[in-house]
Amino acid sequence: MTRAIMIQGAGSNVGKSMLVAGLARACIRRGLSVAPFKPQNMSNNAAVTSEGGEIGRAQALQARAAGRAPHTDMNPVLLKPESETGAQIVVQGRAIGSWQARAYPQRKGELMHAVMQSFTRLSATADLVLVEGAGSPAEINLRAGDIANMGFAEAAGVPVVLIGDIDRGGVIAQIVGTQAVLAPGDAARIKAFAVNKFRGDPRLFDDGLTAIETRTGWPSLGVIPWFEDAWRLPAEDALDIVERPGGDLIVAVPRLGRIANFDDLDPLSAEPGVCVRMIEPGRALPGNADLIVIPGSKSTIADLAAFRANGWDIDLAAHVRRGGPVLGLCGGYQMLGRRLSDPDGVEGPACTVPGLGHLDVETVLQPAKRLSLATGRHPGSGAEISGYEIHMGQTTGPDCARPWLEIGGAPEGASSADGLVLGSYVHGLLASDSFRAAYLATLGGASTVQFEASVEATLDALADHLEQHMDIDRLLSLAEVVG
Template identity: 85%
Template sequence: MARTIMIQGAGSNVGKSMLVAGLARACIRRGLNVAPFKPQNMSNNAAVTADGGEIGRAQALQARAAGRAPHTDMNPVLLKPESETGAQIIVQGRVMGSWQARAYPERKAELMRAVLDSFNRLSATADLVLVEGAGSPAEINLRRGDIANMGFAEAAGVPVVLVGDIDRGGVIAQIVGTQTVLAPQDAARIKAFAINKFRGDPRLFDDGLTAIEQRTGWPSLGVIPWFKDAWRLPAEDALDIVQRPGGAFKVAVPRLGRIANFDDLDPLSAEPGVTVQMIEPGRPLPGDANLMLIPGSKSTIADLAEFRANGWDIDLAAHVRRGGPVLGLCGGYQMLGRELSDPGGIEGSPRTVRGLGHLDITTVMQPQKRLSLTSGLHPASGAEVTGYEIHMGRTTGPDCARPWLQMAGHPEGAASADGLIRGSYVHGLLASDAFRAAYLTELGGASDLQFESGVDGALDALADHLEQHMNIDLLLSLAREPSL
């Protein structure tokens, strides 16, 4: 089986996903066949795989870094939050059902079987498997039945590297404290540590490294400076979407409570001439936006209710009266219609609700989730478009007679009579450079970006960054074949 090393964090959001992506790119440049793996992920930002399933988008980026097509075995358990206490459970790419949080611990044993099954298959295809943990092993209240961190490391018999985030402060306590609270057998699985997100001269932390090494007995893999091009890589969490000053063309995006598949925003936020402004709940939609973009949602009806509770429906109507364009994608597309019906109670109790009414369409929620990679054309410009669909619902109505796209040989999307309001189920279409350029030009903006090549350039730069600041030779020497 492939040699394996697991990257765990001393806390959430320490940069594990990005480190695995950078290590994957660095290791394939060394001639290794690398596969990324995350036993359990929690995210509504999913990617569709060629084998017709879905995984966390971070694992899709890691697969890209490793020169592989994304596969459901790379993230066998995906939790997609639907409410404060419940989530849809995706196992090996397929929906298993919706579980309440209190029921989840009792069912972890069956999930571990799927995790190890996927891990074994993936290991047979690679020289090296880079495993990413979730959250932190220091959350010892979650240790019983764990499948995401030390529970997996124990079951698979793999060594662990612990990563701390110095940007948050208290990194010595993060690392040393993790060792202190872990059970001795779990602490023994950790073979080294690394410090991530350092700003300034890393040599200033030399004494800190010594203190950690003396207290833990673990060697250091290095102090990794802040990676300034991180914004060029797709964000894993909606809170990570970079709010950086861009150009004069402003795209306003309401941050829905269950925002999903917001990778649609990455190409826009990377455009030099575009500013993407995420609007937090409680703040009005700005009156000077050049485009209002309503993103996807894991719980469309609930997010529509919150949209109204924030007064965003009033702000959007004012934007439309001023002649402002609107783009709705997936759940946002459904919200723009006249009516949403959920007769089977897929999103809760059976009900029919009034939509925002800017497109003459209606949507009926259906139990079958549509998952597919797709490609086609934007007829108005002749630009090729690629993307993916991941939704539960069928949309019909008069405005569908004005399809925006031709995807896989059939009309896709809808547009208002004046063409200002548009919607589509296709995620990722804005990553198609020619299409994005045509769309922005139509709205009075401009495009000056090759997005996909920029992502690969950022992955190469990240690999260079880790080669310079991280002891990858030591990390590879610590990797071991699993002892299942």
């Protein structure tokens, strides 16, 4: 008999994804089998599943917290922004095309069947399904045809817990105001609330809890203090990538407009001896960088144009002339070549544009997307590596004759003649402790972190944090039978 409960937010970025991950870990420690589920997500930071599909990175982390392999049913609809007005639509792990934002409100109802199909299948595999909403149900202008919040909760018969974010201020208005704008039937689906990201003594908000309870009639599940180690878990939103004080080895990363799969940076950020600096548009790439990483992109040609418009191409050329190393991953790898062609109009109008010219390769974008898990080794160090590929395009050229990785026994990647500029389609390389240590050593740095073990320890600490500050027993009592 499967039960489910949905975590919705009084606004975006209130910490829903992290709470679901922590609750998943806490509940499996209680002997429950748990499955995370997010009907609709919007993110260019995707994970690849064993069946060769893609889901939001947050759902992959939640699956890990729940002790199970990521599956496409955990995130049946994934929106991957390609421009300010359009996104690629991924349904049950497969891209079905690109929709304009203006058309999405009218068409999203078409996706409810796939959402419910995935939810039904997933529910058959667990004692408890922890559902995560998207954005906020208070966005009542999006209620018609909704599949992400109350529309799903109504269709699936799932009760809701509402989360407010006190760190951004106005949390009483967030929660009370949400009830005020919701239709009575939707408001009735909310069974309790919690306040997240409190800094200081939570008892100082006792009167605030009373005010919310009095005005809404909803019970409180607790005031959850700020979780200081949240940065140790993979971020899903590019806006959550923040520069943290680090060591002397400086890694500069241009913040591309459509940056994708930036979890590549997490293992570097975790290293005390490394300072990962996200370079905002309008700022120069620093001249003292020990390494420049060009990350993945959902819209490589557009991001390449923006790279040039920011003058980063000039900064990068100066860095290379000084003998500075460069690592290009996926879209960043494609940008580093001499030419990038889009004959089928995969990213927009068909075109051919010059690349940055630091690798003697060229890329042809193709409609078919490659999605696969990857395992292999780094011959230079003998380190075993694992990761995933998620890209549209094929790269060829003389520098591909100098591959620096082996994936599935086949050569992968390209390197410049002097070995300073490297490109690869494999995401997740740097999560390998042995490879990261070997690579940092070539830059004059050192690795002191066991990254995967650190993520596990942080998930356990997050579960402990929620056990202490959130009434999980009451939350579980609110979950209702589904299916």
